[in-house]
Amino acid sequence: MKRIGILTSGGDSPGMNAALRAATRYAIYYDMEIYGIHRGFEGLIDGEFEKLDRRSVADIMQRGGTTLRTARSDRFMTPEGLERAARNLETFKINDLIIIGGNGSLTGGLMLSQKYDINVIGIPGTIDNDLGYTDSTIGFDTALNTVLDAITRVRDTSSAHERTTVIEVMGRHCGDIALYAGITGGAEYSLVPEFETDINDICQKILEGVQVGKLHSIIITAEGYPVSSSDLVKQIADKTGREVKLVVLSYVQRGGSPTYRDRMLATECGVKAVELIRDGERNKAIGEKNGEIMAFDLEEALTERREFRYDIYKAVDILSK
Ligand code: F6P
Numbered sequence: 001m002k003r004i005g006i007l008t009s010g011g012d013s014p015g016m017n018a019a020l021r022a023a024t025r026y027a028i029y030y031d032m033e034i035y036g037i038h039r040g041f042e043g044l045i046d047g048e049f050e051k052l053d054r055r056s057v058a059d060i061m062q063r064g065g066t067t068l069r070t071a072r073s074d075r076f077m078t079p080e081g082l083e084r085a086a087r088n089l090e091t092f093k094i095n096d097l098i099i100i101g102g103n104g105s106l107t108g109g110l111m112l113s114q115k116y117d118i119n120v121i122g123i124p125g126t127i128d129n130d131l132g133y134t135d136s137t138i139g140f141d142t143a144l145n146t147v148l149d150a151i152t153r154v155r156d157t158s159s160a161h162e163r164t165t166v167i168e169v170m171g172r173h174c175g176d177i178a179l180y181a182g183i184t185g186g187a188e189y190s191l192v193p194e195f196e197t198d199i200n201d202i203c204q205k206i207l208e209g210v211q212v213g214k215l216h217s218i219i220i221t222a223e224g225y226p227v228s229s230s231d232l233v234k235q236i237a238d239k240t241g242r243e244v245k246l247v248v249l250s251y252v253q254r255g256g257s258p259t260y261r262d263r264m265l266a267t268e269c270g271v272k273a274v275e276l277i278r279d280g281e282r283n284k285a286i287g288e289k290n291g292e293i294m295a296f297d298l299e300e301a302l303t304e305r306r307e308f309r310y311d312i313y314k315a316v317d318i319l320s321k
Pocket of ligand 1: 072
């Protein structure tokens, strides 16, 4: 009987539980055994394995976070840590490992597959949407909706006080949350790690907005934008002479019940992961291309760079003039 391991790793994202539920129940449906590994690669190294049954994943689809819990693991990046992880999989007779996580987690999985001949199937779980091979990652849609809700609230109070508000969102290397929340939230600008926007352009737009009767302005900035959010607030306030406030959304963006879109994507990815293992497919990254759930070679998928949507960046500016 085939035995699968499954873990969640790196920053949690809403929908990870839905992927875990789908993979667990499909594995059992196909007469495989499945072990949940706690705390990501940390639990893999420490041997924290738990056999799952259908009831282990009951009532979790609608919950954010991850019931397997998660961690960032420096130990896994060392030869000793990697070897301990491989030994534990050998002890439990697990040859197939499903990893739900972002870029760093899937890269860790690739290392394991290359050095120890373990079959790794990656499921993209991160709010950042920073994996180039897939159109979207599990949790991105929920995080965006959380940010949009925050923008709507901030807009009310900003108008009442005629303020400019800088809203900082997550994204250390990828500006997708800032970009897509900016265009759908009607922000003046979305500032992204991919490149720097001229501070004079931002201030000119704020002042022109005041001239045409705008009561507020909203600037969305990603945490990885080259200028820190507090400096940004100071620079805008100094240059425009207006009151500027900072709202840092931080971990609020990572929690909450997953949206329909994230539950569906997660469920389809979980099913696909188990079916790939059943069919003897090796070392794949699952992703979504033009609405279709597909499997890509793990190594090649991780080398694909995410294309920056400059057209959307421009549209944020044009639409909010
Ligand atoms: O990787 C997802 C992410 O949410 C990033 O956007 C953020 O920078 C990071 O995780 C923060 O993670 P933590 O503080 O939990 O390690």
